[in-house]
Amino acid sequence: MSNTEQGKKLAAQAAIEYVPAGSIVGVGTGSTVNYFIDELAKIKNRIEGAVSSSEASTQRLKDHGIEVFDLNSVDSVPVYIDGADESNENLQLIKGGGGALTREKIIAQMAKKFVCIADETKLVDVLGAFPLPVEVIPMARSMIARELVKRGGQPVYRDGFVTDNGNQILDVHNLRIMEPAKLETELNDLPGVVTVGIFALRPADVLILGTADGDIRKIDG
């Protein structure tokens, strides 16, 4: 197993301690979360079930025999565990590399505690080296792409990819995001933008990083 994969797995294992007994657990999407789902399966008798941020995670949870609830049937989500494409020291994130950003942001907003799990390479000084995913309503794609260019970005259409919500993704290259909350708010305001992959208005509460030397590092927000 590579150092990166080991880091993801370590972080996923460490996140289990944040899962309260008897709870409905918010579950994100991606390869790091897949390790978490596999860990969660080991304690499935101690939880009530999960709410999920993607069809892919829902399938994996169900394959493990973990009940997946409709979010509308749930009053509260005590903890949400998800990965990230980048995090800064303030636990502001870029997410959406796997295209699940909208449902991820909805569950993160609802969660009392958002625990982000990643390998240590995801920690950066300035967000934006990872292309920023923006989910858009299909008819607005070109208009929004022009708006992103005006702001210094280079949007690239994720051709052939359709989100679980039936929308499209623009991956915006060439950004150095110095004020994440400001850019998140500004892009949120463009008609046709469904979700911006900046998680700054609702950052993570805890970041667990798995390191190459087999350790974990925790940063509290």
Ligand SMILES: O=C(CO)[C@H](O)[C@H](O)COP(=O)(O)O
């Ligand atoms: O935001 C996400 C999916 O939309 C993922 O959390 C992000 O892409 C990280 O994925 P991975 O754990 O595979 O590196």
